[in-house]
Amino acid sequence: MSEISQVPSDDVICQNVRKVYGTGKAIFQAIRSVSFSVKQGEFVSILGPSGCGKSTLLMMIAGLEGITSGRIQVGGRPIVKPRTEIGIMFQDPTLLPWKSALDNVLFPIDMMRRPRRQYRERAIELLRMTGLGGSEKKKPRQLSGGMRQRVSICRVLVSDPRVLLMDEPFSALDAITRDEMNVVLLDIWQRYRKTAVFVTHSIREAVLLSDRVLVMGGSPSTVISDIAVPFPRPRDFALGETAEFNQLCALLRDQVQHAHVEGGKAVAPAPNALNSGAF
């Protein structure tokens, strides 16, 4: 594919990121040390048991949560506060109930005080691409859970951010809708090729969507493995039926269990060590 020819620069860099909550005796170390980088246009998933600090890490990359020590850079500049070039998505669609689907998609544009007119067409196009053509005027209540999360995908993309951060965006959906949403995200990501960091509990979801999967674990946590997903793109849902896919899932399941059981003793491997020559 053509994107291999251009030398991708690192869009997101985390170096020895540590997060400690509280002070004195009430101190709680959430993240011991996390280092990794995400290339431009790369889709990286973070897998790990609940409470391992995945979401905290994502919020730190978004500039919504302070870093205790270490460094995070996005687009070559250290993160000190939120930036419009970083878009985030949450587990809940977090739509405004009184706004139509279209107005919800345009909400970031309104907040950024950019002219609506320039983004209206794009917003309508995004809704159409995610299968919501004709639903522009509907309010969130009139939409199903999956449709609401589609609106929230459109909303994060409308301002054309450089980096997408997604915090378990589909984990509140039922299994069938979730599969559907994976396909929607896969299609839309393959079209826009945004740099993406995707936090999830689902191994299959991570493998289907990602170029690399990071496994976090331990308490306080670190990245305990960094595994490349070598399947060519464009991918579709049929990939999930192949033996290679399921082998990789089994390997990851092993890693996640390891993270759960022995995570406390885990040592952070060199970033990208397992990733060399993946593409």
Added chain:
Amino acid sequence: MDDKTAVAQSIPTDAPPEPLPNETALRHVYAALPVVLPLLTAVLALIAWEIAVKAAGVNPTILPPPSAIMTRLVEAYPLILQHAIYTGTETIMAFAISVPLGILLAVAMSYSRFINWALYPNLIFFQLIPKIALAPLFIVWLGIGAPSRVSFSVFICFFPVMIATAAGLQSVDRDLLKLCRSVLATNMQIMFHVRLPYSMPYIFSGMKVSVTMAIIGIVVGEFIASQAGLGYLILFASSRQQTDFSLACIAVLCILGLALYGMVEIGEMLMRRWYGN
């Protein structure tokens, strides 16, 4: 809904004609029960009142029968209406001041934690005062005119709006606020585009409590000092032992209260349609 399903069922199963009309009729009766039953209870209570008072030969000065109150109401209708307009206008004024005041205070307290620390405990403390006890002082401060009654009523009824709004402003989803910060929304934008609209259902439930209190405030004010209004009329009639007249005024007061409450309910309905809930 019940009606529709009843109709839908009656069309395909038209073949056995006997049980169906009955069933449909029963469904209609059942659907009407929530409206019919309370009215029936009220009518029965009034009839029981009428019979009991007449059978026991109660002195009408102590308790007149409903029929006597009704007669009096019809007779004195123009006078009572004239006074009801005073009470109604002042109530609406008090309500119209207390709603923005309550919202404004809640917004200010949610906007700055310093304002919150400075005001909130004091406002709670004020709430603990039996506020009726302060009514005579409002007369001392502001005279016997409408301003003192309206101020007293505002003093009583801004609080539910303020508390409800404050709760609404705090109810906004945490992730939604993170999203707002991630798109660099200012605090002002978050307040007017997210927090306040989000609080509308809360604000309306506060307004429903507030509107009933607004009437109480005005009537208490009228009891203490006034030359017009239903409160004044009730006190005047009571002092002359015209119990039927007093009760006729109270009946109009009930209707007034119901009408104002209904207006808030209609507003809430329109708000819910906009809110999409």
